[in-house]
Every structure is written in C-alpha cells, then in structure tokens.
Amino acid sequence: MVKEGKQVVAMFGGSFDPPHLGHQRIIEKAIKSLDIDKLLVVPAYLNPFKTSSLANATQRLAWCHTLFDTVDNVIVDDYEIKEGKSTTTSQSIKHFNIVYDVKYLIIGSDNLSTLTKWHNFEWLNAHIIWVIITRENHPLKTESLREWKTLTLDAPVSSTDIRTHKALHYVDKKIEKSVQEILKGQTLMTIDERIENIVKILDDKKAEEIEVFNLDDADYIAKRVVIANSLNTKHTIALAEHLKKELKAQGDAFLASDVSDEWVVADLGDILIHIMIPEYRQRYSLETFLSELVENQKNKKD
Helix, strand or coil, X not given: CCCCCCCEEEEEEECCCCCCHHHHHHHHHHHHHCCCCEEEEEECCCCCCCCCCCCCHHXXXXXXXXXXXXXXXXXXXXXXXXXXXXXXXXXXXXXXXXXXXXXXXXXXXXXXXXXXXXXXXXXXXXXXXXXXXXXXXXXXXXXXXXXXXXXXXXXXXXXXXXXXXXXXXXXXXXXHXXXXXXXXXXXXXXXXXXXXXXXXXXXXXXXXXXXXXXCCCCCCCCCEEEEXXXXXXXXXXXXXXXXXXXXXXXXXXXXXXXXXXXXXXXXXXXXXXXXXXXXXXXXXXXXXXXXXXXXXXXXXXX
C-alpha cells in the first residue's frame, strides 16, 4: 500500500548508449504531460536485448548526469549500475517504491511485441501505468495492458543510429566530444557478423555439427540460436571458456551462462549458444523445436 506523502514519479530506464536528443525530448514531454513530482532516469548496467555496445556503465551514467542533472524534477539514479548486473524492471520499481510512488513506466512502442515476456509482467501490469513512446513501424499493440498512455514525438532516432555513425547530429554538444572519441576507430559488427565469428571460434576449437537458427520473425527470446556438439564433457567446458574469452576480447560478452559438463548455455542477449555432448543433443532435440518455430512463423506470413 502506498504511504501518504510519497512523491509520484515516472521511471525511464534504458542503456542510454549514448543518451541523445530523442531521450531529452521524451523526458521533457513526460514532465509536461504526466501528473508526477519527479522523473527517474535509470541507466541499466546491462541490457539483455542489446546487439552492440558503445560505452561502459560508468561512462553512460556520467553522460546521463551531464545531460539531465540540470533539468528540473529529473533525478538520474545509479541503482541498476550499482547492482553490477542485469536488473529486472520489477526489481527496480520495487526498490524505488520504498521512497517514491512509481506510477508510470516509460517504454518505446518497439517493446510492446515482447512485453508480456518481461520478468514479472503481471505484477508490473497491475502496479504501473505504461507510458508508450510511439516509434515508426512499431504498432500500438496494447491488448495485454491494464492501463496506458501514449506520447508522440518527432525525433525518429535511436542510440543504434548514433553508434553506427548515422545520426551523430542527435548527440548533445555537452557530450559530443566524448561520444566521438569512443566511436573513433570502433567497428560494430552486425548480428550476422557476430554469428559468423562465433561459428568460426567454435569450429577452430573442434566443435562439431554447428547449426545456426535465424529467429528474427519468430516469437522467441533470442534473434539467433547457435547449437554445437562438443567431443566430450571436458571439451564442453573448454569450448565455453574459450568462446567467452575470445568474444570478450572482441567487445562481445556473455550476459549470463549456465554451465555443466554435458551442456553449456551462453546468453548474449540477442544470441543464445548451446554447446552439448551428442547424447544430450539427441535427447532434447532442440533443433527440432527451433525449426518448428521458424516454419510456423513462415506459414503465418504465407
């Protein structure tokens, strides 16, 4: 139960990698349009759905402080950064509800297609009002939402556009120099280039029967899934450790992993990698399940 006297707030989370004019307009419009006392800007330590990264958590937090600390009624909070790991939205809201009444959660309309898969979605849906930022080519699918509002903006830009050098003019002058310094000489791989790299690493270390599943159009937690056989239990662990080391050196990283002698699952957010001994692969027939997902989605389109 909300205690009297708590300030009503909206929470706006994300990677802010980097923060840009679009974020600034969202904040300005939310403060004007919502019945709130404060707006919380909460940079994530890790975003499990990102496909590429520009800056580390410390840099992204610093950028947010530079841009938003001087904006009236905006608080940049480092809770998720201090957690040092990927933090669920429900966990953050429960944390902030100790001090505030978190009434609104600001999201982009591109999140709507996967929103029901968020951790603790039913709890979130019962406790907050969704504030949806409209984005081109992402329809308002709100059937599952208890209560929601929309904010329409005219800044069709994403942090990805900036990281790929397509929209540097959307970076505020206050942080432009530091963003350009990080971008300088940095090459970001597409998801297919990353997959090609993963397959090469596994193949070089004697993984067998490597398969890749493209799940762009399927209703699944990842965009790509890689399955590979190890030679034996020791090889399973060795492959996982080598893959983790090689990817980290190239700017890609495991967000989480589940390791046993027989089976390793590595989560890169948009990519899942399964390494297993042949007996386990045959027993669980994961590729059959994934193939059916792809085929079902294809049939829906047809």
